Amino acid sequence: QVQLVESGGGSVQSGGSLRLSCAASEFNFGFYAMKWVRQAPGKALAWVASVGNSGDNTHYAASVKGGFTISRDNAKSMLYLQMEDLRPEGTARYFCAIAQERVPKSQGTQVTVSA
Numbered sequence: 001q002v003q004l005v006e007s008g009g010g011s012v013q014s015g016g017s018l019r020l021s022c023a024a025s026e027f028n029f030g031f032y033a034m035k036w037v038r039q040a041p042g043k044a045l046a047w048v049a050s051v052g053n054s055g056d057n058t059h060y061a062a063s064v065k066g067g068f069t070i071s072r073d074n075a076k077s078m079l080y081l082q083m084e085d086l087r088p089e090g091t092a093r094y095f096c097a098i099a100q101e102r103v104p105k106s107q108g109t110q111v112t113v114s115a
Helices: none
Strands: 003-007 010-013 018-025 034-039 045-051 058-060 068-073 078-083 092-098 109-114
Touching (some): 003 092, 018 034, 018 092, 018 109, 034 068, 034 078, 045 068, 045 092, 058 068
Parallel strands (some): 010 109
Antiparallel strands (some): 045 058, 092 109
16 A cells, blocks of 8 residues: 655745655555645645656646755655745645545645745
């Protein structure tokens, strides 16, 4: 069964940075494209970024492009999301998932950005 555990969330002021990590296990991580999604309070789940299985094909939502960087380390079965210049609209629970999964099955990590 796929296991994904996110970490690295926290509370930062506007303009701050965070690096989220996702530890993957119980499946062949290197075979799958991965993504980050987020859910802000009272809003639907929103896609943030995706990365191909080898790490060289990345895509971003328009709202985060230029500020967020998705990456992966297949040798360590780790997925990352570097978030720079965070704004209050970045406040959400962030989840990692296999790209084809419609709904994340992990706990997520909370990011709170204060003005």
